[in-house]
Amino acid sequence: MVSQRVGILGGAQTALVGRRDDVRLEELVFEAARAALADAGMVRDELDTIVMAGADQMDGRSISSMMAACPAGAYLKDEIRTTVEGSYAAVLACLRILSGEFETALAITWSKTSEGPYDLISTLSYDPFYHRPLAFNDVVEAAAVASSYAGPRGDLAEAAPVVVAKNRGNGAANPRAFLREAITPEAVSSSRYVAYPIRRAEVPQACDGAVALVLGSQRRALRSARPPVWIQGFGWGTGDYGVGAKVPAEFGGLRAAAAMAYARAGIRDPGRELDFAEVFDGTPYHEILAYEALGLAAAGGGPAFALDGSSARGGACPVNPSGGVQSANLRFASGLSRILEAYLQLSHRAGPVQLAAPAQGLAHGATTYPAQSHAVFVMRNS
Amino acid sequence: MSDGAPAGQPLIHPGQWNIHYDYAVGDTARQFFTDLRDHARIMGRRCPGCQAVLVPPRAYCERCFVKTTDWVEVGPLGTIEAFTIVYEPFDGLPRPPYVVAYVTLDGASTAMANFVTGVDLSVPAAAAQRLALGNRVEAVFADPREGLITDFHFRLA
Numbered sequence: 001m002v003s004q005r006v007g008i009l010g011g012a013q014t015a016l017v018g019r020r021d022d023v024r025l026e027e028l029v030f031e032a033a034r035a036a037l038a039d040a041g042m043v044r045d046e047l048d049t050i051v052m053a054g055a056d057q058m059d060g061r062s063i064s065s066m067m068a069a070c071p072a073g074a075y076l077k078d079e080i081r082t083t084v085e086g087s088y089a090a091v092l093a094c095l096r097i098l099s100g101e102f103e104t105a106l107a108i109t110w111s112k113t114s115e116g117p118y119d120l121i122s123t124l125s126y127d128p129f130y131h132r133p134l135a136f137n138d139v140v141e142a143a144a145v146a147s148s149y150a151g152p153r154g155d156l157a158e159a160a161p162v163v164v165a166k167n168r169g170n171g172a173a174n175p176r177a178f179l180r181e182a183i184t185p186e187a188v189s190s191s192r193y194v195a196y197p198i199r200r201a202e203v204p205q206a207c208d209g210a211v212a213l214v215l216g217s218q219r220r221a222l223r224s225a226r227p228p229v230w231i232q233g234f235g236w237g238t239g240d241y242g243v244g245a246k247v248p249a250e251f252g253g254l255r256a257a258a259a260m261a262y263a264r265a266g267i268r269d270p271g272r273e274l275d276f277a278e279v280f281d282g283t284p285y286h287e288i289l290a291y292e293a294l295g296l297a298a299a300g301g302g303p304a305f306a307l308d309g310s311s312a313r314g315g316a317c318p319v320n321p322s323g324g325v326q327s328a329n330l331r332f333a334s335g336l337s338r339i340l341e342a343y344l345q346l347s348h349r350a351g352p353v354q355l356a357a358p359a360q361g362l363a364h365g366a367t368t369y370p371a372q373s374h375a376v377f378v379m380r381n382s
Numbered sequence: 383m384s385d386g387a388p389a390g391q392p393l394i395h396p397g398q399w400n401i402h403y404d405y406a407v408g409d410t411a412r413q414f415f416t417d418l419r420d421h422a423r424i425m426g427r428r429c430p431g432c433q434a435v436l437v438p439p440r441a442y443c444e445r446c447f448v449k450t451t452d453w454v455e456v457g458p459l460g461t462i463e464a465f466t467i468v469y470e471p472f473d474g475l476p477r478p479p480y481v482v483a484y485v486t487l488d489g490a491s492t493a494m495a496n497f498v499t500g501v502d503l504s505v506p507a508a509a510a511q512r513l514a515l516g517n518r519v520e521a522v523f524a525d526p527r528e529g530l531i532t533d534f535h536f537r538l539a
Binding site: 021022060117119120123128129130131133134135136137139140143144145146147148150151192193194195196197198200240 | 387392394397399403405407411415438444463464465466467468469470472473474475476480482483484494495496497506509510515516530531532
């Protein structure tokens with residue numbers, strides 16, 4: 001249990017578009033950082049530390065934070081970068097605040113993968129001896145992992161198109177989403193296989209954008225310009241790399257992350273205590289497995305949780321009311337976007353996708369498609 | 383969005399990385415690849431803690447966090463744990479369609495990935511049924527072999 005809570009003081013996301021040619025990477029970072037500070041009603045002088053999440057190979061620059069730090073607000077300030085997914089910027093920023101050394105932090109991440117051959121770049125993550133010569137990339141690995149889930153879950157292939165249709169329907173109403181057109185489950189299940197069992201309509205087109213959150217200590221948050229949203233608990237975890245495990249990934253990292261976040265937040269029955277969740281849904285299989293790993297559904301009950309409408313708007317626990325990654329695929333950065341969407345819900349500022357009166361929600365980020373590492377945040381508005 | 387800049391066509395500067403690496407395979411994997419090349423056999427390493435047989439071999443068990451010790455021959459038969467049939471082309475990957483699967487070879491505790499050949503992939507549902515989890519496969523060795531993971535692949539047993 002954390003005795004001190006971290007508060008979210010404000011946040012912003014740039015417009016998400018397929019390709020941003022009017023700004024270079026650092027200008028995109030600057031845009032998000034400025035907007036987040038403005039949202040929090042703060043100026044750069046009030047920031048104690050800047051925490052970035054980014055990956056060089058995706059940015060096409062080595063040590064890309066060298067150029068991104070100052071446009072993120074770090075000129076002559078404490079700054080640090082993690083090369084884990086965007087949600088880890090929030091993990092690290094919370095830890096730095098809880099250390100007592102910093103009162104405020106800007107957590108920021110970005111994704112501008114339109115500039116490079118992402119599928120090819122993703123092959124670089126694989127073990128050069130045992131995996132890389134075998135034609136793996138993010139989508140191929142995710143498909144293999146999805147097939148391993150299907151064994152004990154006969155209704156998985158039926159649930160996957162329902163999840164895509166749900167999220168794209170939610171995203172169609174969200175002005176912050178990138179893909180704004182709804183799609184029917186039938187259209188999803190009649191689209192071609194990219195890599196069986198994953199279909200073309202289950203892998204969302206990627207977009208460019210940047211996301212930033214301003215975080216503060218409990219003391220600082222109590223005098224913030226806006227009512228803060230509180231991070232009640234957070235956790236993170238890393239599972240096996242594919243080579244070491246029998247089944248490539250059973251979301252062990254997510255189970256560990258959720259257990260840690262729930263213990264800190266005092267959550268015993270997540271399905272009842274959480275009013276909504278924003279989770280990584282790079283494919284619908286990721287979302288369905290997250291239902292189980294997060295304890296929203298029983299083991300093996302993930303597909304039914306989607307098919308009976310429990311995760312839809314108006315269901316027992318709406319999942320991805322924002323439209324999720326299916327509607328806004330900010331590669332390697334979407335976790336911070338999930339936290340921002342949860343923050344906006346709990347601030348009653350989510351616009352057309354606002355839920356009635358959420359008091360407590362969850363946000364989850366994962367390291368793109370193989371999903372080895374996960375971060376979980378439990379957030380409250382009181 | 384571009385305040386103060388006149389409208390115009392985007393300006394794009396090309397960039398290219400073409401970087402060669404010489405990856406050290408390490409003594410443990412060197413032995414594995416040597417056995418594969420010279421004796422057409424697949425070897426795993428046993429963890430003295432949990433007794434798991436790690437295939438492909440690792441010099442350490444990341445769960446017990448100790449060095450692995452003995453070599454154990456595994457396979458050539460094994461069981462499918464996960465698979466995919468790739469139907470669309472990707473940059474840098476082979477021409478589709480093809481199958482990659484994770485297979486737990488008999489005697490091993492972990493699954494190992496490789497291509498699966500000999501399955502008619504023209505009808506996805508039918509192909510997927512033949513590749514279903516739990517189905518048996520057999521390692522088939524190339525001739526000649528180069529000491530690479532592609533020195534073998536799987537086919538349905």
